[in-house]
Amino acid sequence: MKILAIPKAVSSASANAFDAELINAEVDAVLRLYQADVIREIYSRSNSRGIVFFLEGDNLDEVKTLLSDLPAVQRGILDIELIPLAPFQGFLRTIPEAANPIPSHPH
Amino acid sequence: MTLTKLPIPASYIADAPNHRFTRLASDKEVAAAALALTGRGMRAIVVTTREAAKEAALKLIPHGSQVFTVSSKTITQLGLAEILNESGQYQSVRKVLNTLDRRTQASEMRKIASIPEIVVGSVQAVTLDGVVLDVSMSGSQLPAYAAGAEKVIWIVGAQKVVKDIDEGLQRVYEYCLPLENQRTMDVYGVPSEVNKILIVNREPKPDRITVILVKQNLGF
Numbered sequence: 001m002k003i004l005a006i007p008k009a010v011s012s013a014s015a016n017a018f019d020a021e022l023i024n025a026e027v028d029a030v031l032r033l034y035q036a037d038v039i040r041e042i043y044s045r046s047n048s049r050g051i052v053f054f055l056e057g058d059n060l061d062e063v064k065t066l067l068s069d070l071p072a073v074q075r076g077i078l079d080i081e082l083i084p085l086a087p088f089q090g091f092l093r094t095i096p097e098a099a100n101p102i103p104s105h106p107h
Numbered sequence: 108m109t110l111t112k113l114p115i116p117a118s119y120i121a122d123a124p125n126h127r128f129t130r131l132a133s134d135k136e137v138a139a140a141a142l143a144l145t146g147r148g149m150r151a152i153v154v155t156t157r158e159a160a161k162e163a164a165l166k167l168i169p170h171g172s173q174v175f176t177v178s179s180k181t182i183t184q185l186g187l188a189e190i191l192n193e194s195g196q197y198q199s200v201r202k203v204l205n206t207l208d209r210r211t212q213a214s215e216m217r218k219i220a221s222i223p224e225i226v227v228g229s230v231q232a233v234t235l236d237g238v239v240l241d242v243s244m245s246g247s248q249l250p251a252y253a254a255g256a257e258k259v260i261w262i263v264g265a266q267k268v269v270k271d272i273d274e275g276l277q278r279v280y281e282y283c284l285p286l287e288n289q290r291t292m293d294v295y296g297v298p299s300e301v302n303k304i305l306i307v308n309r310e311p312k313p314d315r316i317t318v319i320l321v322k323q324n325l326g327f
Contacts, residue, residue, distance in 0.1 A: 034141070
């Protein structure tokens, strides 16, 4: 299952909560999840500070558990919104040709 | 980013390679570079051995594909140039180029080398935040790398992972250029120069570029 993860600092977190030690620990943890093939892609947000990443896991609960080990999550200063993704099937309802695909063998 | 190393005269060549740039990146640095590449629209594959790198590259190249192997010590060391150009299982652009006359068919050679289906080569540096640097004397591989090839496969030894673009350029001038200069003197009898620099900041076409990072010294 592909999952979009959007980390956000909790509103009560102080501005200096992310000290160098925490950032290093967080980077190590993220890289371990990449090496474990859980985190697949990482992006910086271009409309605000922060990052998002795409993950792959068997289910949402498994990914939640893995991310709950991130140091900043454990310290209670980071929340991560998880959005499970599925293949888009909307075209099937709106494009007649998609609902009646062209036969692979001409009749 | 300051790009403090530029401009440097194209003819500048250090006396001897700075072997600081043979240091293998740590597992953490390799993972950081690989993950950062994904955020710049490139696929990253991390492997531990040369054999695994070769296998990973060949998996990405279907039999029958039209393939251009760039002149590269990395590709030669892996035996990929031989497989892709001599096995008969691929359409070798290199083989076609070797049949043409540089004096009378240079235009055709440029066109053929610019738009292969797949280009396979290496680069001089990958930064920890996923920027790729490739430097060339003639620029012959750059059209295919930048946009001409449908697919790009770069195989990169872990000694090429650098902190940032500045350090990447330093690597080019202080390590790659003296070695490349020796090679061009031996092969062509002319000195090398840093004439063209490609910096890939992001690849907008999904899955166009794959970077295979190898946790070993490979190429220069």
